[in-house]
Amino acid sequence: MNPEHPCTAAEGHLKLRRLGIDTHQELVVYMRADCAVCRSEGFTAQSRVQIAAGGRTVLATLNVVHGDWLSHGDAGLSESAWRLLGAQEGQHASFSHPRPVDSLSAVRGKVFGHALSDESMTEIVRDIVAGRYADVDLAAFITACADDHLSSAETISLTRAMVAVGRRLSWPRTLVVDKHCVGGLPGNRTTPVVVAIAAANGLCMPKTSSRAITSPAGTADAMETLAPVDLSLEQMRAVVEKEGGCIVWGGSVDLSPADEILIRVERALDIDSEGQLVASVLSKKVAAGSTHVVLDIPVGPTAKVRSEQAAAKLTALFQEVARATGLAVRAELTDGTQPVGRGIGPALEARDVLAVLRQEANAPKDLRDRSLRLAGAVLEIAAVSRDGEGLAAATRTLESGEAWRKFAAICQAQGGMREPALAPHRQPLIARRKGLLSAADNRRLARIAKLAGAPRAPSAGVQLHVRVGDTVDIGQPLLTVHAESTGELAYAMDYVGRNNVFTIVEERV
Amino acid sequence: MNPEHPCTAAEGHLKLRRLGIDTHQELVVYMRADCAVCRSEGFTAQSRVQIAAGGRTVLATLNVVHGDWLSHGDAGLSESAWRLLGAQEGQHASFSHPRPVDSLSAVRGKVFGHALSDESMTEIVRDIVAGRYADVDLAAFITACADDHLSSAETISLTRAMVAVGRRLSWPRTLVVDKHCVGGLPGNRTTPVVVAIAAANGLCMPKTSSRAITSPAGTADAMETLAPVDLSLEQMRAVVEKEGGCIVWGGSVDLSPADEILIRVERALDIDSEGQLVASVLSKKVAAGSTHVVLDIPVGPTAKVRSEQAAAKLTALFQEVARATGLAVRAELTDGTQPVGRGIGPALEARDVLAVLRQEANAPKDLRDRSLRLAGAVLEIAAVSRDGEGLAAATRTLESGEAWRKFAAICQAQGGMREPALAPHRQPLIARRKGLLSAADNRRLARIAKLAGAPRAPSAGVQLHVRVGDTVDIGQPLLTVHAESTGELAYAMDYVGRNNVFTIVEERV
Numbered sequence A, B: 001m002n003p004e005h006p007c008t009a010a011e012g013h014l015k016l017r018r019l020g021i022d023t024h025q026e027l028v029v030y031m032r033a034d035c036a037v038c039r040s041e042g043f044t045a046q047s048r049v050q051i052a053a054g055g056r057t058v059l060a061t062l063n064v065v066h067g068d069w070l071s072h073g074d075a076g077l078s079e080s081a082w083r084l085l086g087a088q089e090g091q092h093a094s095f096s097h098p099r100p101v102d103s104l105s106a107v108r109g110k111v112f113g114h115a116l117s118d119e120s121m122t123e124i125v126r127d128i129v130a131g132r133y134a135d136v137d138l139a140a141f142i143t144a145c146a147d148d149h150l151s152s153a154e155t156i157s158l159t160r161a162m163v164a165v166g167r168r169l170s171w172p173r174t175l176v177v178d179k180h181c182v183g184g185l186p187g188n189r190t191t192p193v194v195v196a197i198a199a200a201n202g203l204c205m206p207k208t209s210s211r212a213i214t215s216p217a218g219t220a221d222a223m224e225t226l227a228p229v230d231l232s233l234e235q236m237r238a239v240v241e242k243e244g245g246c247i248v249w250g251g252s253v254d255l256s257p258a259d260e261i262l263i264r265v266e267r268a269l270d271i272d273s274e275g276q277l278v279a280s281v282l283s284k285k286v287a288a289g290s291t292h293v294v295l296d297i298p299v300g301p302t303a304k305v306r307s308e309q310a311a312a313k314l315t316a317l318f319q320e321v322a323r324a325t326g327l328a329v330r331a332e333l334t335d336g337t338q339p340v341g342r343g344i345g346p347a348l349e350a351r352d353v354l355a356v357l358r359q360e361a362n363a364p365k366d367l368r369d370r371s372l373r374l375a376g377a378v379l380e381i382a383a384v385s386r387d388g389e390g391l392a393a394a395t396r397t398l399e400s401g402e403a404w405r406k407f408a409a410i411c412q413a414q415g416g417m418r419e420p421a422l423a424p425h426r427q428p429l430i431a432r433r434k435g436l437l438s439a440a441d442n443r444r445l446a447r448i449a450k451l452a453g454a455p456r457a458p459s460a461g462v463q464l465h466v467r468v469g470d471t472v473d474i475g476q477p478l479l480t481v482h483a484e485s486t487g488e489l490a491y492a493m494d495y496v497g498r499n500n501v502f503t504i505v506e507e508r509v
Helices: A036-041 A079-085 A103-111 A118-129 A135-144 A152-164 A191-200 A219-223 A233-243 A257-269 A274-287 A308-324 A346-357 A365-381 A390-399 A402-414 A442-451 A486-498 B036-041 B079-085 B103-111 B118-129 B135-145 B152-164 B191-200 B219-224 B233-243 B257-269 B274-287 B308-324 B346-357 B365-381 B390-399 B402-414 B442-451 B486-498
Strands: A012-018 A028-032 A048-053 A056-065 A074-077 A092-096 A177-181 A205-209 A245-249 A292-299 A328-335 A425-430 A435-440 A461-464 A477-483 A502-505 B012-018 B028-032 B048-053 B056-065 B074-077 B092-096 B177-181 B205-209 B245-249 B292-299 B328-335 B425-430 B435-440 B461-464 B477-483 B502-505
Touching (some): A012 A079, A028 A036, A048 A079, A056 A079, A103 A118, A118 A135, A118 A152, A118 A257, A135 B135, A135 B257, A177 A274, A191 A205, A191 A245, A191 A365, A191 A390, A191 A402, A205 A219, A219 A245, A219 A346, A233 A245, A245 A402, A257 B135, A274 A292, A274 A308, A292 A308, A328 A365, A346 A365, A346 A402, A365 A390, A390 A402, A442 A461, A442 A486, B012 B079, B028 B036, B048 B079, B074 B079, B103 B118, B103 B135, B118 B152, B118 B257, B135 B257, B177 B205, B177 B274, B177 B365, B191 B205, B191 B219, B191 B245, B191 B346, B191 B365, B191 B390, B219 B346, B233 B245, B233 B402, B245 B402, B274 B292, B292 B308, B308 B328, B328 B365, B346 B365, B346 B461, B390 B402, B442 B461, B442 B486, B477 B486
Parallel strands (some): A012 A074, A028 A056, A177 A292, A292 A328, B012 B074, B177 B292, B205 B245, B292 B328
Antiparallel strands (some): A028 A074, A425 A477, B028 B074, B048 B092, B425 B477, B461 B477
16 A cells, blocks of 8 residues: 555545535535445545545535435535535546644644644644635634734734735835724724825825624725725736725735635634734735735724723734734724714715715714824825824825825726615614713624624615714614615614613703 | 514525435525525525424524525425424424524633633523534634633533533432543443442442543443443333443433533544533533442543643542532542553454453453452442452452343343444554564554544454553564454554554663
8 A cells, every 4th residue: 555645545436516505615525325435435424525636635524415316426515615626517536534634733732722833823724725624623723712812923923824825915116005903893994095095195005905704894895885896916906006006805816815714714703813813914914015004993892902901912912923024013093982984884884985085064074084094194104294294194185185086096997986775674773762872882783783784785784873972862863774684674673672772871951 | 573573574484305414413404595585584605594393493504505406495404403393394484583692602701711600601501402503603612611711610510501401310229329431541441340340239320421522432332332322211211220230322311412512523623621521421420310420530641631630630620510519429540551451442342341241361451450440449439348348349249250140131121232243344553673562652542443433333443462561573463453444444554554653662681
């Protein structure tokens, strides 16, 4: 027996069938209980199976089929496995036991408190991208790294490993700016305004944004209601060469493929990790070829970062990992006590952005102010403005209409600008008492928007009619839930009925 | 809208179809991409869907079907979902968004370092048993509790919660003995001998054993090659009333249903936790109605418990949780430096047990000695023997043939005794150097047995021909791998070829 190919003797062959079963990214193979390969290999339900066809191999989870809808001699693949294997209908494939995934030992070590080495982290990320981790393995890795369980050294390793497995862009310009919000604040959609102002000032800002992880909308989700965002790298490059900036979805240009896989399970678990957050953000910045990055870190009791102390700790980790990966980073701690703008959800947030850029009278002032502050920081970190003069320069760019013209040009270059849709089903929440609105719960607002269908349903979400500090009257609408299906509207309204979103206190005269 | 039934308006109906897809315990529902329910509810691949039919509800993960093999108006169920729902072919079912599983917030809290309260633990275990946790949720819970992350208070809560969701047995006798090995030592199959000796001495020992978690065989797996072990509670009770003892699979009498679900994912992850270990063991003892328990804790560098210090810590946790749940526990720390007996794998271990009980000349001495020591401890904790006299009493019971006759009677009462099968495919590992066999790697031996198919293939495993301290010659067989399929034999032998199992050192004269 050739020790290099131990499974040759044991391999069985079957013909591949596309079953059209969408399991999202989990790779699943369907085989008959009485199939010769299952019998000779001893495969049973949930066995991990290595499938080889046409020079490619994938590792899939077995679902055993009883009954005759799958023919003898055939093996079915989920859509995800079909795509990753690049399979053809009826193609012959061989099935064997996978070698143990060695990097899983390192994950178990981490669970038991042992630090992950640079080499282990590289192996883990490589195996994740190769589809060798089952969903439960991904869940264990994410959980073991959650909170602050990754050291800064491990976070640096993870960042580098995530860069290494994806593409890395280079630009004709030596100075490439970027901005990033660490999230946790519904409606904080400043990116389109900042990119427009930076590009209008001659900077190179090839912005790749993510879709929502645990929030009702990511920048890519909101931007997609205004223009196409799933551009190829070549298309993205053309937009940036023409206009200086772009706002596209990072996943479609394959900048950090590991991140897209981890994000899916993080979303299912609703678990974020400090180290994975930093690695996710900075790996994309390095991969995107950025050199100077402004970070927006909203701080507030119901934001992702809940205290100044936590913000300082996170900022220090960002700075340390940035130094190790050759980035210049500037952190802006911003107000995270309530949502920004009025809309929560892709299309509703895009409407707020348009209002700011078009300088409409009803444009949300808070979104405008934050966008200008961050744009000012970008102008300063890039030395377009002197320290302390960035905000004024950014404001001039917006008020002159240059920012709006630049944004429209970018949308045009990305494939054409469109107006965000309005959801067909809407229902208000009416105030049942009068008084001072003293607090809003960001997390519950985000949950309502998600229950209403955001971000998958782009026009779904929450439209706020009041802000903290407002005085409200009985019968006044506080918010309106928008949904694309009646089921989701009912479900979100049920949650609204059972949970306090706003704190309204009696006003003393 | 009725706040108690918020989803009524949004519910859609489809007819249930049994697709015959075995996903093990993960609950999966298959719905057409163009089905009205998916559209109105906004379900997509991996959505969690609540299915109600005939007064029962289950929570399943959605796989979206493209193509026509699933008819309009139909929804398919995996075997697991079909069983849990008790569905009928063509039965009408309603589909809705599940309420958020509140206990998952507590799991997330635990991930972020917050202790789990008694109430939270109860909710978590209840939701797990109700099938409300997806596999990734189970993986996160297990990972968050791994190592020593559960406090003794949390372990007590978990133990009580696991008892509460299953059946709890009572026996006509006030003194009910039990023994348990914490595992980690291949071939350590003393239970059948201990039960036979205890029952022959008039004790009540209704033993429920588990199947393998991460090992090549559990006691239930080995016992199953000698007699039926999946007895109903009524059948188990009849055996114990007739013979005083039994050795059955705990899962089939529903003593700790949460444990069976957790074990499946622990096995996939190959992650054990101290707190979950103690809760798993003691919850089953309490549920089984035991009052006095002897624990076998093997200690050795490649056993589950690696040092005296770790054993002392684990013993202290066992004692604390036992006190809180009304059990008397005695811990026996035993030699865990090498496998016990000669066989590793269900049938091979059963053969060793038979040789001891039948007092065959070639019976493994180490298995005999350990069994007698533990049986002696059982006789002492139950006050059948005075302290220090248990071992002698146990030895008399074995040597008189009483133990063997009692064991045969128990097997007969459980449904009939049988001889364990011999695997059709076998291959030896031959010594390539001579010298003193100074060490054996338990973990690698266990892995070889598992790669060969154990415990799923009952006759698969490893037969050892040497022990630590033996002198070996070139050409001498060290072990034989047994397998039920050629694929598994090849795979196990490949691992044998690539990894050192034994340390053989040159002997100095």
